[in-house]
Each structure stands twice: as C-alpha cells, then as structure tokens.
Amino acid sequence: MLRATSALLPSSGSVPLAPPSERAALWAAQAAQEIEHNFLCNVTKLPNEPADHPAASHISDLLLPPGTHLLLYGTSHIRSVRSVLVSVARYFDRDVTTELVSQSDDCDKNSSTPPPPMPAFHCACLSKARVPCTATESANEYYATCGLIETPCDSADLVIDTISSGSSSITTIANHAQYQLATNAHVLDSLLSARNFTHGYYWPPHWPAYFDSQCEKVQHGVPPDPTKVGDRVEHFCDLTDDACVAQSPLLRTIKRHVPNVGVKGGLALRRQDANAWWIPDARLSRGTGVDRVEARYHNDKLIARRRAAEYNVHACDVICAQQGHRPSRHGKVSCEPAEGTVLAWEVLRSAGLVECPSGWKGCDDLDSVKGSREPWRQRATVRRPEPYGATQDSQDGTPGAP
Numbered sequence: 001m002l003r004a005t006s007a008l009l010p011s012s013g014s015v016p017l018a019p020p021s022e023r024a025a026l027w028a029a030q031a032a033q034e035i036e037h038n039f040l041c042n043v044t045k046l047p048n049e050p051a052d053h054p055a056a057s058h059i060s061d062l063l064l065p066p067g068t069h070l071l072l073y074g075t076s077h078i079r080s081v082r083s084v085l086v087s088v089a090r091y092f093d094r095d096v097t098t099e100l101v102s103q104s105d106d107c108d109k110n111s112s113t114p115p116p117p118m119p120a121f122h123c124a125c126l127s128k129a130r131v132p133c134t135a136t137e138s139a140n141e142y143y144a145t146c147g148l149i150e151t152p153c154d155s156a157d158l159v160i161d162t163i164s165s166g167s168s169s170i171t172t173i174a175n176h177a178q179y180q181l182a183t184n185a186h187v188l189d190s191l192l193s194a195r196n197f198t199h200g201y202y203w204p205p206h207w208p209a210y211f212d213s214q215c216e217k218v219q220h221g222v223p224p225d226p227t228k229v230g231d232r233v234e235h236f237c238d239l240t241d242d243a244c245v246a247q248s249p250l251l252r253t254i255k256r257h258v259p260n261v262g263v264k265g266g267l268a269l270r271r272q273d274a275n276a277w278w279i280p281d282a283r284l285s286r287g288t289g290v291d292r293v294e295a296r297y298h299n300d301k302l303i304a305r306r307r308a309a310e311y312n313v314h315a316c317d318v319i320c321a322q323q324g325h326r327p328s329r330h331g332k333v334s335c336e337p338a339e340g341t342v343l344a345w346e347v348l349r350s351a352g353l354v355e356c357p358s359g360w361k362g363c364d365d366l367d368s369v370k371g372s373r374e375p376w377r378q379r380a381t382v383r384r385p386e387p388y389g390a391t392q393d394s395q396d397g398t399p400g401a402p
Contacts, residue, residue, distance in 0.1 A: 024059045027091045028318045028335035034090075035083040036153070037145040038076075039340055041306060041316035046336055047296035052362050053289045055345030056337045061354050062088040062344060064168040068353065069196060071258050072172045073180075073250075074203025075231070077267050077314065077343075081201075082172040084317050084344035086161050094164050100156035104176040106214035115178050148320060148333065158191075171195065175214075180205035185249040192257035199351040200258035202251055203267050204236040231313050239263040262350030265366040269346050270294070270315060270339060288369075289362045290346065294339040315340035 032040055054061060062085055064070060070085075072078045089096050102115040146153035157176035162169045173179050179188045206229070213224035226232050237244035240263060245251055255261055269290045287295075297303055297319060317340030320333040348354045349366075356363035 023091075024057055024337050025335070027059050027088060028320075028337050028341075029333075030091055031084070031087045031318045032320050032333065032335045033147045035087050035146060035317055036079065036155075037147065037150045038314050039080045039083055039317040040148060041319045041338065042148075042302045043297050043300045043319045043321050044302055045300075046319065046321045046334055049296055051293045051296065051337065051342070053293055053342045053345070054357055054360060055342045056293065059088055059337065059341070060092065062341075062348065063092055063094070064089070064163060064170070065353065066164070066167045067198065068168040069198045070168070070170045070351065070353075071192070071197050071200035071254065071261075072170060072174075072347070073200065073205075073254060074174060074267070075206055076175055078172060078174045078201075078203055080315055080317055080340045081267075081344045081347050082159065082161070082170060082174075084341050085170055085348075089161075089163050097162045098154070099160040099162070100154055101158040101160060102156065102176070102178075104157040104178060104211070104214075106177050106211045107218060108177075171197070175206065175210075177211045180250065181208060181211070182249045185253045188250060189253045189256070192254065195257075197258040199260045199262075199353055200254060201262040201266055201347045201351045202239065202254055204234075204239070205250065206230065207234050210234075260352045262347065262352065264350050265364065265369050266347040266350040267343055268369050269364060270343055288364045290339050290342050292362070293342050297338075315343055317341055317344075 050056070064085070072082055086096055086098070105115050108115075144153055144155040145151060157174055158179065159172045160169060161172075173188075178184055179191060210224070210229045213229045216222045217224060224230060237247070239245065239248070239251065245255070251261075251263075269288045271287065271291060294315075303316075316338040318335050319338040320335040323332045323334060345354060346364075349356070
C-alpha cells in the first residue's frame, strides 16, 4: 500500500497529482495535522495488508456532490464523520467556511429556546493556515485539540460547514441538549425549517442521564461514569421499524425537513464493543467491512493503550506510525485512512450519496443491520451493565434490550 510521509507538512493549496490509492495516503498525512485528536490513533507500525474498502483507496467518494446539503445528527461519533468529510474537502482544495453556531448547555436541558451564539474568538481547526491559538483563545472553554501534536482548536456542538461558496454544506449536531432531548423537538424543528436539506444521517442521541452527567462534570468536576451513562449502557429501538419512528419525536422532526434520511448501516456497521479487550482480531475479521479494516491493527499495543484510557470508544479516522527508532513529538510519521474514514463513507451510503462498487464483494447488506445502536452481530458473552435509569423517559426511542 502506498503511504505518505509527513513531518507535519503545510497545505500545498492544490490537489497532489497522484493515483487514487496514493491520494488516500496523502490525505491521511494531511488529516493527521488537522482533525480532532480524539479521532487520530498512533500504531507501532502500519498494517502490511491493504484495507478492503473503497473509502480507503478512493477518498474522492467522500466529496459531497454539488447541491448537497447534508445533516449529520447524533453523538460524538458524528463529529468523527464530519472531521473526515471536511478534511477531504480541504484536501481536494474546496473552499470551506465553518460557522461555530452554538455549544450545548447541559445544565439547562429543558430550555425552550436555542442557546446563545458562540463567543467571537476562536482559533482555527481545519483551517489551511492552521494558526495556533493565542493565550486568550486557549482560555476559551469551547476548544478541543487537533492533530497529532494536539494544538488547541475550535469546537462546537452545532457546526455549519459551507463548501465551495454554498455549492454544498454540512450541518452537524452532536451532543447538543437543546436539540437532542425529545422535549426540545420543537427547538430542533425551528432550526431545521430555516435550512434546505437534501440528505441526512441520524444516529440516536444520548439519553437525558448523559446530559445530567455532563452538567455534574461542569458544576462539580465529577467525570461521567461510563458504566452508568453513554454508549456502553444505552440501547434503542430499531429505527427502520415504523413503530420505532412513531415514538421518536426527534427523528420524526428530522424526516419532516430532510427528504433522504439514512438510518441503516452507517455507524451501526462498527461493533460498539470493538474497543473492548475481549474482542479478538479473528472475530472482527469475520464482521463487516468496517470491522475488517479495524482488525488489521486492533491488537497493536498503542491501540490497546488507547482503549485502556477511559474506555475510548471513538473510531480512528486515521492511523499513523512514527518513523525511526526514536519517537519524537515532531518527527516524521506515515499515515493511512482507518475505520473512521470507512464509517464516514458508510454514513454517506446510508444517506444515499455513494454506492458500493459493482465488483466489490465486501459490500455489507444494510437490510441485515439494525438501524439502532446495536449491531446485528453477536457480541462476546459478557455481563452487560443494566440500563441506567430504566424508568426514565425514553430518549428518542425505547431503551431496552438489544
């Protein structure tokens, strides 16, 4: 497999002339400098075998067609998808303007009005200039860290990316209480009615208890307990089932405003327990196309270390390996697309924007994958925590057994 090497290369301002497979590696080297650090992964060495997925070799598939206005809605995994799509657009020299609209107020989840606009000062994440934050900007509570060297960068829970002077756009709503609690469906309705969407992808948002735990963290410094809130304990009804849609006010609201909403496949194609220590490579290699890509480096010791740190559940958009025998924070690295890039492609497929190549035998049948947080595959036999707050109001769908 062709791989690009980078010492944190500056953007060239034009698309490198290279065959499709090499473009993927060149893009990965650029993405390692600019996307959120949560979605980047170090490995001791890059896999020997190539990834069997079109997203890993034809990243031009990840460019939105002109006239596409995409809604991405869900948890932090949706941020990962957005990071890939925006980074690819910039790699192909598309002009991208990012508007950081608002941040969730987790302690005011019953608010009937949209949150106030973001503060005026922000540093540039995913900007071609890649200008580091100033000391004042670094004090802003609305920043993440981007790139392998973890430079402070912008962050928001409602983001609008306008591509090529309005030719296409991506609106991302992730972990935003004011737009993702069922009681605030009317606020979401007002937001969506002001824009003309052509496509969308819906991933069930977190339960109310998740936002409560985030408020507790803000007010008292107590971090959320992943055995009580979040991905490990939340379960949802099958979003391809009309009965499920009927009891999902947020999804119903989105369907009123977005003509093509994907709920099949997408993020559900990755095992929710893929980062768990008990999942062997052999099991992943027999799973979906996403699983097979991840299985190539699942047991790398640096990936295992990442899993151990606070049970990191995010997919790797890009994996990178340090060159040479002496690790250096600013040394040269080689990178390639990883399972997060594949998930972004599958989200576009779910939304009806890409199709599996006719000759590719690894294409997953989306009708065999539940449109919920639970993948169709059998999990390892483990003791699962009881759903948190079993009597709480269901958050867009009915919590329950998978």
